[in-house]
Amino acid sequence: MWDYVLERRELIAFQAFQHVSLVVQCVLLGTVIALALAVLVYRSPAATALANGVSAVGLTIPAFALLGILLAPFGFGITPAVIAVTFYAALPVLRNAVVGLAGVDRSLVESARGIGMSRSAVLFRVELPLAWPVVLAGIRISTQMVMGIAAIAAYVLGPGLGGLIFSGLSRLGGANALNSTLVGTIAIVLLALVLDLLLVLAGRLTTPRGIRV
């Protein structure tokens, strides 16, 4: 297998880069969308319940099925891959953001209002910073999950290491087929670990010292 890696190191490195790039960009986009939705719904119990329902049901949709559905309007390529990966990335963040915002001590919000902070100042200076550790936990779950889902996106000819896995699986029994699948899988696991470490570091840097655990 080592020879296999050495022979194709440039291709593997390129696909790994594409994979990580897809995941990181989709997680960022998904986080922005999820935070915006969470801010819209967290004050209303009905909307909160709806959001939680959507994020729970959304996660049960098989990635293959979603990609298949997206093929019809968007065809093969990057677009359906990005849409599907962003969709799955947003769900855990949405759930955690709603929980995090709802978990902010009401007396602190009242205290913030009481000293004359505007609604948006309360959100940006008090509620979001206090909910941040919970949101960040959601981002970590998201990232781990969509590293795998991004591999399935190769089914619609999306970019990334999924190509190695699929081409190996389709030629199973042939030369290097197992190597191709294994290398793709192992690379995804390793990259997921690296990304998680980076997120832990980002968490340390972005969580205010006063609320660090």
Place this chain on the structure above:
Amino acid sequence: MSETTTPETPASDAAVPQRRVSGVAIRLDGVTKHYPGQDRPAVDDVDLEIPAGETVMFVGPSGCGKTTLLKMLNRLIEPSGGRIHLDGEDVTDQDPDKLRRRIGYVIQAGGLFPHMTVATNIGLVPRMLGWDKPRTATRVDELLDLVGLDPAVYRDRYPRELSGGQQQRVGVARALAADPPVLLMDEPFGAVDPVTRLRLQDELLRIQEELGKTIVFVTHDFDEAVKLGDRIVVFDIGARVVQYDTPDAILASPAEEYVADFVGAGATLKQLTLTRVGDVELEQVTTAAVGTDAAAAVAAARAAGQDFVVVLDERGRPISWPTLAELGRATTVPATVDPRLPVVGVRSTLNDALDTMLAASQGGVVVTGRREALAGVLKVEAVMAAIRRSRAEVAG
């Protein structure tokens, strides 16, 4: 004790009008709060005049609407009817965010933001009002000093690194940051232990003596109301004002049986809550500054016929009271802070002083005045003498 007796007006009350006043008057006209779906209004048509620079205590059973009424003053709860005037100006329709920056607000446990340092917390309102950073920083230090916390030590701490009492002090400092004329306090000392509560009450009295704000203070503790208030409003359900008067007057002649019940039957020793430490003659003691010659301090105390010395830190605050034997063993006066040193403020009640003595198993307490500087020492004998005197007065 006969209930018709009018208690002697304590000397400290006579001093009230001379106090510097930076507060403004508040007037409520028919203020009402009706929640949808409830038959009775939570606050029913309340008229109230709160004079500038006075501390007015709202007391009453839970659910009587006193907190709702307080929160209508800074419009955290919008009144459904009536007008609110601040310094003669109708603020009922003013932008609530702007209004609140002129009204300090303190809640239980301080309501500090855990992700911000002490300095950031205190500086929030000045920054919102557009003060620049240096001016805000100076003000933060000034306020920490005012509430008895060393700015160099506490400025950059986070709330969770403070004790409950310290958090509450920072909460008061934050409320005072932009020097608002009015301070609203919603059961601020409800979550701290009794000893810390006494200290915080003393602090508040001391700060109020310096600043003369208009303070509206909600509590369910009648003793706290008597101790802190220039006036007390006793509420019943629907925020009906049952009695609005000075503590002495309410204790002496409760308006209704309801008030009498609320005040409590144990009024025999109520004099203890009405008499302030500052009204009793304090014993003047020998003091010694940290780092000075111990032998000289011992000699001075001997000459004065005293068996202990009060040690003062560089700001004149008492930190310990070693006996002459203890002090004699050292060459210079030590800087050790005695954490169990019993201290009360001059505006504390005799009741607090007795409590503090008992808690520390000591026969006396150290009394502090402005900025926690030493005012003297109060011995248990002096408290007993004061009780005997007041009982004799009542009987006679």
